Amino acid sequence: MSYVVERPKLTLAERMYFPSILKGLSITFGHLFRFVTGKGKVTMSYPEEKWDDSLPEHYRGAPTLVTDEHGRERCVACQLCEFICPPRAITILPEPIPAGEAFAKVEKRPKAFEIDMIRCIYCGMCEEVCPEQAIFLRKDYAITGTSRAEMVHDKTRLYQLGGVREGLVNKWNPLK
Amino acid sequence: MDWFFIISSGVKIAVITFGIILPLVALSSLAERKVSAFIQDRIGPNRVGIPMTLLGGKKDIAFFGLVQPLADGLKFILKEDFTPKHVRKFYFWLAPALVLVPALLTVGVIPFGSTLKLLGHHVPLVIADLNIGPLFVFAISSLGVYGIVLAGWASNSKYPFLGGVRSSSQMISYEIALGLSVIPVLMIFQELNLGAIVRFQDKNGWLLLPLWGDGLSLQRWLLLVPLAISFVVFTVSIFAETNRMPFDLPECETELVAGYHTEYSSMKFALFFLGEYAAMIVGSGLIVTLFLGGWSIPFGDKIGLGFEAAQNTWWVGLLHLGCFLTKVVAFIFFFMWVRWTLPRFRFDQLMRLGWVFFFEIALFNVFLTALILMLVK
Amino acid sequence: MPSVLFYLFSAIMLGFGILVVALRNPVSSALSLAASFLGLAALFVSLGAFFIGVIQVLVYAGAVMVLFLFIIMLLDIQAEQRRKLNLPAVIGGSLLVLVFALQLATVLGDFPAGHRILNAAPLSPTAALEARRAAGTVHASIDQDLAAGKLPDVKLIGETLFSQYNFHLQIIGVLLLVATVGVIVISRREDKTAAPAEPSSPAPTPP
Ligand code: SF4
Ligand code: SF4
Numbered sequence: 001m002s003y004v005v006e007r008p009k010l011t012l013a014e015r016m017y018f019p020s021i022l023k024g025l026s027i028t029f030g031h032l033f034r035f036v037t038g039k040g041k042v043t044m045s046y047p048e049e050k051w052d053d054s055l056p057e058h059y060r061g062a063p064t065l066v067t068d069e070h071g072r073e074r075c076v077a078c079q080l081c082e083f084i085c086p087p088r089a090i091t092i093l094p095e096p097i098p099a100g101e102a103f104a105k106v107e108k109r110p111k112a113f114e115i116d117m118i119r120c121i122y123c124g125m126c127e128e129v130c131p132e133q134a135i136f137l138r139k140d141y142a143i144t145g146t147s148r149a150e151m152v153h154d155k156t157r158l159y160q161l162g163g164v165r166e167g168l169v170n171k172w173n174p175l176k
Numbered sequence: 177m178d179w180f181f182i183i184s185s186g187v188k189i190a191v192i193t194f195g196i197i198l199p200l201v202a203l204s205s206l207a208e209r210k211v212s213a214f215i216q217d218r219i220g221p222n223r224v225g226i227p228m229t230l231l232g233g234k235k236d237i238a239f240f241g242l243v244q245p246l247a248d249g250l251k252f253i254l255k256e257d258f259t260p261k262h263v264r265k266f267y268f269w270l271a272p273a274l275v276l277v278p279a280l281l282t283v284g285v286i287p288f289g290s291t292l293k294l295l296g297h298h299v300p301l302v303i304a305d306l307n308i309g310p311l312f313v314f315a316i317s318s319l320g321v322y323g324i325v326l327a328g329w330a331s332n333s334k335y336p337f338l339g340g341v342r343s344s345s346q347m348i349s350y351e352i353a354l355g356l357s358v359i360p361v362l363m364i365f366q367e368l369n370l371g372a373i374v375r376f377q378d379k380n381g382w383l384l385l386p387l388w389g390d391g392l393s394l395q396r397w398l399l400l401v402p403l404a405i406s407f408v409v410f411t412v413s414i415f416a417e418t419n420r421m422p423f424d425l426p427e428c429e430t431e432l433v434a435g436y437h438t439e440y441s442s443m444k445f446a447l448f449f450l451g452e453y454a455a456m457i458v459g460s461g462l463i464v465t466l467f468l469g470g471w472s473i474p475f476g477d478k479i480g481l482g483f484e485a486a487q488n489t490w491w492v493g494l495l496h497l498g499c500f501l502t503k504v505v506a507f508i509f510f511f512m513w514v515r516w517t518l519p520r521f522r523f524d525q526l527m528r529l530g531w532v533f534f535f536e537i538a539l540f541n542v543f544l545t546a547l548i549l550m551l552v553k
Numbered sequence: 554m555p556s557v558l559f560y561l562f563s564a565i566m567l568g569f570g571i572l573v574v575a576l577r578n579p580v581s582s583a584l585s586l587a588a589s590f591l592g593l594a595a596l597f598v599s600l601g602a603f604f605i606g607v608i609q610v611l612v613y614a615g616a617v618m619v620l621f622l623f624i625i626m627l628l629d630i631q632a633e634q635r636r637k638l639n640l641p642a643v644i645g646g647s648l649l650v651l652v653f654a655l656q657l658a659t660v661l662g663d664f665p666a667g668h669r670i671l672n673a674a675p676l677s678p679t680a681a682l683e684a685r686r687a688a689g690t691v692h693a694s695i696d697q698d699l700a701a702g703k704l705p706d707v708k709l710i711g712e713t714l715f716s717q718y719n720f721h722l723q724i725i726g727v728l729l730l731v732a733t734v735g736v737i738v739i740s741r742r743e744d745k746t747a748a749p750a751e752p753s754s755p756a757p758t759p760p
Contacts, residue, residue, distance in 0.1 A: 318615030
């Protein structure tokens, strides 16, 4: 079915432009006046003022690796996150844990764990899929670097960002 | 023609161009961004200052970003001056100069102040005290369109070309409204010398504010009707002539990328930019001179700060200069305020406004003024 | 006026005038013509005829030539091919120029004011004022300027046009109007057959 869009009939005042122009001018001047008198809302000056304190709990920042309360790295190098990651940002090189070490019964751990932050799209799939709750998206959003190599987070950097997560994290816990 | 005249003219040219116009251009490019930011609830450029950290200091001095124009200028100079292969070289180089030069030339006839008493001489604060002031401004600024048309043509690609064509038709159309709307003003002054026009307003009240002197007559108050029409038509036409916002169709970025200066970069682009702002400043100066009393202080003649006072005391001359600059700056603010309020016109609307509406109303206005001048003494 | 400037502006005018014919690219020619007009305007100004000088710039350089340029660009006229020199045409042309120059020289030679140089006949506003008084023409603003020793050229031109030549002015105005109306009529008539009829109702928009 076709229908005709009715054009609104313009009144004389509207066709003369001037009343609407004056109205527009008064609106913009109102904003300017409120700014100059310091009453209006203004954008943040970014590096000095940050959103950090008001970031919500579920904020998805940079993905990081965490250790548990015993200092064990939680990741068991199952590589699920590597396979799920949509832009293939994660590269894992697993290694067996040699017998005799404290957590030898875990059997595997990542020898190298790299996340290419130029590729990462902060989707959170890795966190979702991890059976060990070893990988988490933290609140860091300002990931910068001056070279491509610097933007690839290696294992040390990931643990440094991630820190410790204590207790068994209930996966379906609304607060993570 | 004595030596004092020649030297003082040279000094005036240098001081007015490099001491007033170009700094004003630089500052208004900053002010434009600040005003736009304030209107949109932002802060605007506020970082560039004196980089004390580079010199070993602890903290930079930001100065509310007042040094921003300097940084912009440096950036323009340091950028690669790229000349595309397909352009017509000679005209491509000529065009930016042709935009800036007329804009700066028109400054010559605008009275920046009354007179300055210097070393026993009276120095009129206008570079060339011509008897044909407004006509000179129109004539020279109509040459500015060559720069834009040439830029569009020499760039040898479609968007600049369309921009150039638009600008020439826009400028020619609005020149008519501009010329016609100023006639009632000249009929009242019976004078084409801008200096004399301001002296008249100094004595008899500004055209739009006839509050003292002979301005308190019935005739002048009746004339406010045609003068208000003149003022609106003139101001809008100046907006169109300087390609400012509601009428910036020659460079409208949503349709034409950047219009006539699409292919330009670096300093050549900066010249277009400077030309546009210089034209805006001269336009404001002209409106202020014709309608808002130029350098004259309200009631200045009555409280001893008028033209005669400036003949004897040097600081009154400076006061007049300051008064003129204040008015011009206020009008430049108005330019910006309008720019950040109104959306762009469509090209057919623009042409209709110019030819069908302003042309007729300006013509009618001439007759109305003549009628009032004849009937009411 | 210092004669250096006279020669400079004459050189500009003549040089660009020659370029108008010599250059092959129509845009260059049009621009040269505009530059030549500017030189001419400068000459007028140096003679004290500010008004004519400025009108020269305003009308010819600022409006007519811009329209020319506009049309040349719109029609995209290409640069002419270089042709071989046509000897008879060159000779004929130079002869014509020579004859014309000779004619100018003789006419100017017979004209008494042609023998006087500008410095010998300076403008004298006071003398003009007395002449006007004697003739009985009064105009406050003009008389005031003349008394102050200034030359109110715009006002004088206006006065002459609207008193002495008023009738001619009106006739020219009507002529121009007729021409304008004629152009509009001609272009309108073509319009009627060529342009498609306006849609009577707004075109339906798909939902
Ligand atoms: S982070 Fe989790 S999903 Fe990824 S390899 Fe380690 S244990 Fe497996
Ligand atoms: S957040 Fe998404 S893109 Fe980033 S590493 Fe995890 S799965 Fe890959």
